[in-house]
Amino acid sequence: MKYVIGIDLGTSAVKSVLVSAEGSVVCEHSESYPLHNPKPGWSEQNPEDWAERTIASLRKLMEKSAVDPSEVEGLSFSGQMHGLVLVSAEGKVLRPAILWNDTRTTLQCRRIEKTMGSKLLDIARNRALEGFTLPKLLWVQEHEPEILSQADVFLLPKDYVRYRLTGSFAMDYSDAAGTLLLDVAGKAWSPEIAEAFDLPLSLCPKLVESSELTGTLLPDVAEAAGLLASTKVFAGGADNACGAIGAGILGEGKTMCSIGTSGVVLSYESRKDINPQGKMHFFNHGEEDAFYVMGVTLAAGHSLSWFKDTFAKDLSFDSLLAGIEKVPAGSGGLLFTPYISGERTPHPDADIRGSFIGMDSGHTLKHFARSVMEGITFSLLESIDIIRQSGKEITEVTAIGGGAQNETWLQMQADILGANIVKLESEQGPAMGAAMLAAYGCGWFTSLAECAERFIRPAKTYVPDKDQVETYSGLFSIYQDVYGQTQGLNERLAAYRK
Known part of the structure; x- marks a missing residue:
């Protein structure tokens, strides 16, 4: 028997699901972590909480399922979108993550609109809203410039967890599209947007496809998670993109x-x-x-x-x-x-x-x-x-x-x-979508659509x-x-x- 794992990094908890080659959810386990609101409108989390709870969730999943680690071929991620994680060249988190539901960045949104005008919709295809990542970067630029000066790269929540599991930085297109820094149609970081706000493009991580192999588990992480270091780790996607795949x-x-x-x-x-x-x-x-x-x-x-x-x-x-x-x-x-x-x-x-x-x-x-x-x-x-x-x-x-x-x-x-x-x-939503990305990445299917035919089964239809x-x-x-x-x-x- 062979399996894949889907990891869904939410706002209140991380859920791991173990899925068989037939698309059956064999086991699942969730671990919660705190949400911090230090000021009205602020919403933050400690990225290390995500990493620690993800590893704990994987360990519990393997213990509960009693599946042999050698049968788990790969894992992938779904993650809450937009959250800003600033990381130094040494891989150290420089400040708490600013989440998707943080509303402190209204002034920065107005600055983006004034600076970019209609070009923002032409390039990023989305309006400047408080939840997106670029306004958060500009808030740090204005209020915590010493923090931004130390940053080597910015990541989104699931990308930080994947970095902690594999040691490599990357971001997939579906999550990058929610930053306001991506040329969505061109599938590349936008020099025009970055330069307009004095942000070096080097802050942006390497872009990859959601089903792309991004590495294997670090030996100490594999041991703590109850998995093999050879377990393949695929990029994963934004929670809504993975929810769509899972549906x-x-x-x-x-x-x-x-x-x-x-x-x-x-x-x-x-x-x-x-x-x-x-x-x-x-x-x-x-x-x-x-x-x-x-x-x-x-x-x-x-x-x-x-x-x-x-x-x-x-x-x-x-x-x-x-x-x-x-x-x-x-x-x-x-x-x-x-x-x-x-x-x-x-x-x-x-x-x-x-x-x-x-x-x-x-x-x-x-x-x-x-x-x-x-x-x-x-x-x-x-x-x-x-x-x-x-x-x-x-x-x-x-x-x-x-x-x-x-x-x-x-x-x-x-x-x-x-x-x-x-x-x-x-109905496992984004976690199932993440597992499907791993199954497709492992080569079990020739397309995600073929994977969906095996993994997704309608139960009932409600007619108007x-x-x-x-x-x-x-x-x-x-x-x-x-x-x-x-x-x-x-x-x-x-x-x-x-």
């Missing part, structure tokens, strides 16, 4: 909806000349010479977690959502906008905040819970609509993440998105209900009005946020 989004028209802490709508794109003009993200895929368009809802599953923790702390999620299918579509005229952390698509607005509209004394906890789920899904429909307006037909969407765990929500997605929703038999589709279509038009009608109010309320 089989590997051909024209294939579309995925992922509801985790944030929400993502992602659609495969083969044409490199597409430029969404900042309406959606446009990134390199983990598949060679492919791309994807992506819309993001910043607080998707987080909106539901926030609601439960604030208003139903003593209830489990199952209890909170039990019987929610009995609440009619539209939640009795109650509408929620999930802007509790700002919004990304189609409104890149860090200051907008969420709303409950239409509350009355007849609404119960179940009405509110359903309206939260509906509001999250309406936000995702805005991304679907942009893709459809570009000429693509979307009739089927693969659902992954927390939103794929509740049958009522899956049916709601079908009714609101107006498409068949496919739930997978074994025509009456519900009509109801939600009317509600969606109201939902779309809320942003514009509350934007000014939120600007005025911002002064009172403490």
Whole structure:
């Protein structure tokens, strides 16, 4: 028997999955690590925590599975995007990593827009947003110049972990696309962008394909992880790219909806000349010479977690959502906008905040819970609509993440998105995508698409209900009005946020 390992480096934990040549998940193990918020809007982690917990996760995985290390041929990574890790020539981390959900860089985003103008969208294909890496580099340049002067290279989270496991620096195209320093279509670091901000191109690591072999395990790491030093290590990809691979989004028209802490709508794109003009993200895929368009809802599953923790702390999620299918579509005229952390698509607005509209004394906890789920899904429909307006037909969407765990929500997605929703038999998301990159890199398959045919199996399809589709279509038009009608109010309320 032969196996590969997929490692998913998330914001709260790292998950390792052991996958057989038949695509079965034999074992999995997660290890958590802390998130630090030293100031309002700041979000940081210690990169060494990632490395230590990844090695611990691998060791536990091998112990629990009792698989012979000689049967594990390779491993690869999925990682949280955008996070800035600055490393010295000696391989020392120079400061805590600034994460994707850190919002300190608004002024740096304005500087990028003023300096680059329309050229940014022509080259990087994405707008300057607080979550991206270049604004973080500029923040360090302005506030911690002594740190930047010591930096030999910048890495993204999974790339630092891979460096710690192999001793070599590299970054794949799918993750590099989220830095704002990559010429996305040209698949090269952009001298024009780097020079505009006095950043040496030498700060940028070597670029590789997601399935490319980047080395083998260092002997001491292999011993600590319970693996052989000969285990092949492949580059891996950004979490969304790996989530797409793990969901089989590997051909024209294939579309995925992922509801985790944030929400993502992602659609495969083969044409490199597409430029969404900042309406959606446009990134390199983990598949060679492919791309994807992506819309993001910043607080998707987080909106539901926030609601439960604030208003139903003593209830489990199952209890909170039990019987929610009995609440009619539209939640009795109650509408929620999930802007509790700002919004990304189609409104890149860090200051907008969420709303409950239409509350009355007849609404119960179940009405509110359903309206939260509906509001999250309406936000995702805005991304679907942009893709459809570009000429693509979307009739089927693969659902992954927390939103794929509740049958009522899956049916709601079908009714609101107006498409068949496919739930997978074994939904491992980005971790499975990372394992598939390792399997393809090891030569088990001639393509990622062939790997997907073996590894990914649909379990159930949810078909839109025509009456519900009509109801939600009317509600969606109201939902779309809320942003514009509350934007000014939120600007005025911002002064009172403490």
